Amino acid sequence: MADTFKDIKQLYSLAGRNYIVTGGAQGIGFAVTQAICQMGGNVAVLDIRTEPVEAYKSLSSQFNVKTEYFQTDVTKEEDLKSSFEKAIASLGSLDGLVPVAGIVVDKPFVEQTWEKVNRIQQTNVMGTFFATQLAVKQMLKQGTPGSIVLVASLCATQTTPGHRVSGYHASKGAVLMLAKGLAVELAPQNIRVNSISPGYTESDMTRKLREQYPQVIEVMHKVAPMKRIGNVNDLTPAVVYLLSDAAAYTTSADIQITGGLHAGRIEPNSLD
Numbered sequence: 355m356a357d358t359f360k361d362i363k364q365l366y367s368l369a370g371r372n373y374i375v376t377g378g379a380q381g382i383g384f385a386v387t388q389a390i391c392q393m394g395g396n397v398a399v400l401d402i403r404t405e406p407v408e409a410y411k412s413l414s415s416q417f418n419v420k421t422e423y424f425q426t427d428v429t430k431e432e433d434l435k436s437s438f439e440k441a442i443a444s445l446g447s448l449d450g451l452v453p454v455a456g457i458v459v460d461k462p463f464v465e466q467t468w469e470k471v472n473r474i475q476q477t478n479v480m481g482t483f484f485a486t487q488l489a490v491k492q493m494l495k496q497g498t499p500g501s502i503v504l505v506a507s508l509c510a511t512q513t514t515p516g517h518r519v520s521g522y523h524a525s526k527g528a529v530l531m532l533a534k535g536l537a538v539e540l541a542p543q544n545i546r547v548n549s550i551s552p553g554y555t556e557s558d559m560t561r562k563l564r565e566q567y568p569q570v571i572e573v574m575h576k577v578a579p580m581k582r583i584g585n586v587n588d589l590t591p592a593v594v595y596l597l598s599d600a601a602a603y604t605t606s607a608d609i610q611i612t613g614g615l616h617a618g619r620i621e622p623n624s625l626d
C-alpha cells in the first residue's frame with residue numbers, strides 16, 4: 355500500500371534539530387550554517403579561526419535558533435573531542451553533521467612537501483573522519499537517526515588542466531569513498547551518510563587560487579557547460595535536502611554541483 359503523502363515543506367524542515375558544522379567560520383561552511391539556521395536548526399560551529407564572519411552574530415536572533423562557536427583545530431584529537439563535548443552539552447543532542455573544514459595547496463607534484471601534504475590529509479581526511487566518528491558515537495548513544503553530509507569535491511573524480519593539487523585530489527578521493535563506506539555500514543542504525551562534490555565555488559579558497567592561477571577559474575567560465583563559477587547558494591539547498599527527512603531514503607549519494615563540468619567540457623581545447 356502506498357505511504358501516506360507527507361507535507362513537502364515539513365519534509366525539508368530542520369526545525370528544532372541540532373547540527374555541528376566544522377569549518378563554518380566562513381565560506382561554504384558559513385553558508386551551510388546560515389542555511390541550517392534559516393531552516394530552523396540549531397548549529398554549533400567548530401573552526402580554527404578565532405572568530406567567524408560578522409554575519410554569524412545575527413543568525414541566532416534572525417532565525418530564532420541557537421548558535422554556538424567553538425574555536426577548534428580538527429586535526430587535533432583532544433581539541434576536536436572537547437569541542438564536540440561542549441557542542442553537544444550546549445545543543446542537548448545531535449541530529450547531523452557537516453564536516454566542511456578543508457584546505458588546498460596548489461603546487462607541482464614534485465614540489466609537494468611531507469609537511470604540507472600531511473596537513474592536507476590531517477585536515478581534509480582525518481578531520482572529517484574523526485568528526486564523523488564523534489557524531490556517530492553520539493547518535494548511537496542517543497539511539498536516534500542521523501544525517502551526515504561530507505564535502506568531497508569535483509577534484510575527487512576529475513582533474514583540471516593547470517590546477518596542480520595532487521595532495522588535495524588524494525584527500526577528496528578519500529572523503530568521497532569514506533561517505534560510501536560509512537553509508538553502508540551505518541544504514542542499519544538509520545544514520546545516513548551522503549556527500550556533495552562542488553566544482554569551483556566562490557570562496558576565500560578560490561579567491562586565492564584565482565589570484566595565483568586565473569586560468570583555473572577560467573575553466574568554469576569557458577568550458578564548464580553552464581559557463582560560470584559556482585556560488586554558495588548552489589550548494590546549500592543540496593546540503594539541507596540531504597540533512598532533512600526529504601532524503602530519508604537517500605544514503606551513499608554524491609551530489610555533483612559543478613555546472614555540468616563533471617560530465618563534460620564544452621570547449622575542451624580552449625585552455626591549450
Ligand SMILES: NC(=O)c1ccc[n+]([C@@H]2O[C@H](COP(=O)([O-])OP(=O)(O)OC[C@H]3O[C@@H](n4cnc5c(N)ncnc54)[C@H](O)[C@@H]3O)[C@@H](O)[C@H]2O)c1
Binds near residue numbers: 378455456481558
Ligand atoms: N571553494 C571551492 O571551489 C570548493 C570546491 C570543492 C570543495 N570545496 C571544499 O569545501 C570546503 C570549504 O571550502 P571553502 O571554499 O569554503 O574554503 P575556505 O578556505 O573559505 O573555508 C574553509 C574553512 O575551514 C576552516 N579550517 C581550515 N583548517 C581547519 C582546521 N584545521 N580546523 C578547523 N577548521 C579549519 C577555515 O578556517 C575556514 O573557515 C573544503 O572542504 C573544500 O575542500 C571547496
